[in-house]
Amino acid sequence: MDITERVGELVQIPSVNPLHAGPVSGDGAERELSDWLANHTEALGADVVVDPVEDDRCNVYARFEGSSDRAVTIDVHLDTVGVEHMTDDPFDGRVEDGRVYGRGSVDTKATFAVVLQVLEELKAAGQRPVPTVNLVGTVSEEGGGLLGAARYRDWLLERGQRIEQIVVAEPTMCAPVHGHKGGIGLDVTVHGHAAHSSKPHLGANALSGAARVVVAIDEEQDRLAALEATTPVGKGTVSVTELSGGLARNIIPDECALYVGRRTAPGEDIAQVRAALCELIESSAAPLSTTIESLYGEGSPGFYQDPSCSLVAVLAQLADTSPTTAEYGSNALKYGEVAEQLVVFGPxxxxxxHQAVEWVDISQLNRAVDIYRSWFSQ
Ligand SMILES: [Zn+2]
Known part of the structure; x- marks a missing residue:
């Protein structure tokens, strides 16, 4: 099948992340696409594992046996963002002006199409890839805490498996991305107690406590900004991005909620960063008490792969691009423990x-096919 038709076919299978569900987005999550991928790769000769992650949402691990004892994984998230803000048909997969349009066309169904195209060519020629190729579809990348990637990592750990090279598919213009920040999200509640606003001394104003936290976080950001970056990924950052509280105009507020987002640079110890941040929040809100909940577990350290490694070098050479770093995060945050070499890469x-109109350039698709064809033959 032509690569543009294949991308179109995949766009026509909606797989909107449930956190983005809506009347047009639907609520089927990744189910139809994971079924399609399992069936299609099995027909192509792969050993297929369907691994339930949450609420009947499944990762798919399709293993194509290679002719060497090396193994590579291409991780492609199955889900897309929502489509309610799109201004054209999100699921038509039409081909126009040298592009394939629709939700997921570039982020990131393109890589499914590219890898399947190369594996189909090999099968038609009676050949196998040189490395064993694990084509992995993961749920819950576009919201929900990278659950699918965390599950695939655990699946590998349970089996004592490490993978020599893992490629995480994201649109990078075929440049190998060898680093990006990680993060910690904290839901903070500051507790005071209510009183009549004519007698503030009888209450404890939770908004005042939260305001002290905001000021302390701003000062912490100033401190981080003054540090030297240790990698091209840059420095950690921290900010308060949500704040809500107050009962009525004549009541001293008993509670205030805020969200503190900390982006971590490679090399920062996630447990230390988290402990120091919690301590800062608690001490600045004092004498009021706080409750702090971590969003999505303990957070993720930043991702950084030495750009001189063979995976980055080979992809840069095949693509005729330069290694770079990214502002966004990806499933790479979950794979540090199980990959010897790790990169984010895609057409x-x-x-x-995530745009109101989403598309992928056909020239980028063809380029990625050439790159994967060469990579699978060495
Ligand atoms: Zn993506």
């Missing part, structure tokens, strides 16, 4: 991802 531009 098309992140500028077209």
């Amino acid at each position: 098309g531009s992140i500028d077209q991802a």
